[in-house]
Amino acid sequence: DSIGTEIATRSANSILVPFDNTQGNVTAIAIANTNPTQALTVSMLFETEGGAQSTRSLDLPPHTRQTFIAPTLNPAVAGFRGSIKFTAPTADIAVVGLEFTSTGQFTSLGTFQ
Numbered sequence: 590d591s592i593g594t595e596i597a598t599r600s601a602n603s604i605l606v607p608f609d610n611t612q613g614n615v616t617a618i619a620i621a622n623t624n625p626t627q628a629l630t631v632s633m634l635f636e637t638e639g640g641a642q643s644t645r646s647l648d649l650p651p652h653t654r655q656t657f658i659a660p661t662l663n664p665a666v667a668g669f670r671g672s673i674k675f676t677a678p679t680a681d682i683a684v685v686g687l688e689f690t691s692t693g694q695f696t697s698l699g700t701f702q
Contacts (some may be wrong), residue, residue, distance in 0.1 A: 604675045613691025615660040622649035624681035637671040
């Protein structure tokens with residue numbers, strides 16, 4: 590059963606997505622390069638509620654997508670809530686985040702300030 594999904598908002602070439610990996614939950618992300626001809630390197634800034642920051646990056650060939658579990662890609666966010674800021678050289682990225690509960694359902698992500 591699904592309760593909903595969270596589609597991140599876009600601001601030029603950056604997208605901010607919340608994550609929640611607490612209380613047995615885990616956040617999954619799908620990111621796509623919508624450009625049919627240009628590869629993109631997407632930088633990710635992970636920030637936890639406590640203010641800890643870490644970075645990762647992904648290379649996306651033209652018209653491709655990649656999925657990942659937030660704490661698998663970045664173990665520093667396991668057990669924490671926060672946000673991920675995705676930044677690309679152009680506005681050709683789309684990101685969807687899902688929060689999976691400890692019982693296997695998925696729900697929309699909360700917000701993070």
